Amino acid sequence: MRIIGLTGGIASGKSTIASWFSYRGFPVFDSDKMVHRLMGPKGIAVPAILSKFDDCGGYETGIDRQALGKQVFGAPNALRDLEGILHPLIAEQRAVFLKSARQQRSRAVILDVPLLFETKTDVICDVTLLAWAPEFLITKRALLRPHMSLDKLRAIQKQQMSFADKSKLADETIATGLGYAYMTRQLNRLLCKWQLR
Numbered sequence: 001m002r003i004i005g006l007t008g009g010i011a012s013g014k015s016t017i018a019s020w021f022s023y024r025g026f027p028v029f030d031s032d033k034m035v036h037r038l039m040g041p042k043g044i045a046v047p048a049i050l051s052k053f054d055d056c057g058g059y060e061t062g063i064d065r066q067a068l069g070k071q072v073f074g075a076p077n078a079l080r081d082l083e084g085i086l087h088p089l090i091a092e093q094r095a096v097f098l099k100s101a102r103q104q105r106s107r108a109v110i111l112d113v114p115l116l117f118e119t120k121t122d123v124i125c126d127v128t129l130l131a132w133a134p135e136f137l138i139t140k141r142a143l144l145r146p147h148m149s150l151d152k153l154r155a156i157q158k159q160q161m162s163f164a165d166k167s168k169l170a171d172e173t174i175a176t177g178l179g180y181a182y183m184t185r186q187l188n189r190l191l192c193k194w195q196l197r
Contacts, residue, residue, distance in 0.1 A: 001101060001102055001105075001106055001107065001108060001109065002107065002108040002109075002126045002127065002194060002196070003098070003108070003109055003111060003124060003125045003126050003127075004021075004026075004108055004109065004110050004111065004125065004126065004127055004128075004129060005111050005113060005116050005121060005122050005124075005125035005127070005128040005129065006018055006021075006110050006111065006112045006113070006116070006128075006129045006131070007112075007113055007114060007115075007116035007117065007128065007129070007130055007131070007166065007170070008114070008130055008131030008132065008166075009114075009131075009138065009157065009160050009163060009166075010114075010138065010142055010153065010156055010157065010160070011133070011137075011138045011139075011141035011142040011145075012131040012132060012133050012138060012163075012176065013131045013132075013133050013174075013176025013177070013183070014112065014114070014131040015112070016131075016176060016180075016183070017129065017131055017174055017176065017183070017187065018030060018110055018112040020183070020184065020187060021110045021187075022110075026106070026107075026108055026109060026110055027097070027101050027104075027106055027109045027110070028109070028110040028112055029093075029094055029097045029098075029109065029110065029111050029112060030112045031090055031094075031111075031112060031113045031114065031115075032112070032114065034090055034093050034094075035086060035090065038086060038089050038090070038093075039062055039063040039065065039068075039086075040062040040063075041059075041060060041061055041062040042059060042060065042062070043062055043063070044089055045063075045085055045086055045089055046058075046059050046062060046063055047059065048085045049063055049068070049082065049085055050063075052081050052082070052085070053068055053071050053072075053078070053081075053082075054071075055067060056068040056071065066147065068082070073152075073155065074155065079159075087119060094111065094121075097109070107196055108194070108196055111124075111125060114160075115160075116128065117161055117165075117166060117169050118160075118161055122169065127171045127172065127194070128169065128170045128171045128172070129170065129171070129172050129173075129174055129190075130163075130166050130167060130170035130172070130173045130174065131174055131176050132163060132167075132173050132174065132175055132176065132177075133175070133176045133177035134177050137177045139153065172190060174186050174187065
């Protein structure tokens with residue numbers, strides 16, 4: 001089974017690529033969605049987060065992401081504490097996903113991980129894909145999101161590995177800013193290259 005690691009900065013088009021793979025029947029492990037589950041009502045991560053951070057939700061209702069974000073945004077130590085809770089739990093759930101995919105004899109799976117290189121998750125991948133779009137388009141896409149501002153976007157980008165650094169580590173780069181048809185042609189070429197069509 002081929003493990004394909006998919007990553008990219010905020011609003012880079014990574015989710016669109018993941019959806020494309022999912023539509024074609026490839027199992028996708030979405031790290032962001034897993035975080036939502038872990039921090040949702042009665043989520044596995046909720047007790048540990050509530051023990052570290054004040055006034056950010058409850059066990060029955062889950063974590064208030066906006067309230068938690070205010071405590072960790074721009075606070076490196078707090079962010080490390082949160083990642084120390086979430087990252088091991090995500091790794092456990094990813095291992096369950098991979099075991100299930102192998103039992104189902106999947107030809108390939110997609111690990112959709114925003115911090116693929118930062119968390120060293122790339123070491124378990126057979127190949128890595130990096131979503132890319134021009135900066136002006138990333139800004140346009142990001143500012144359409146709820147609760148997003150230009151200052152917040154720039155702060156998020158500062159916390160992430162730069163595209164230049166990620167591109168040195170990635171095996172393949174997929175351009176998402178030149179239209180959906182162009183993106184799909186790139187991905188179809190890769191499926192042929194990997195003999196997965």
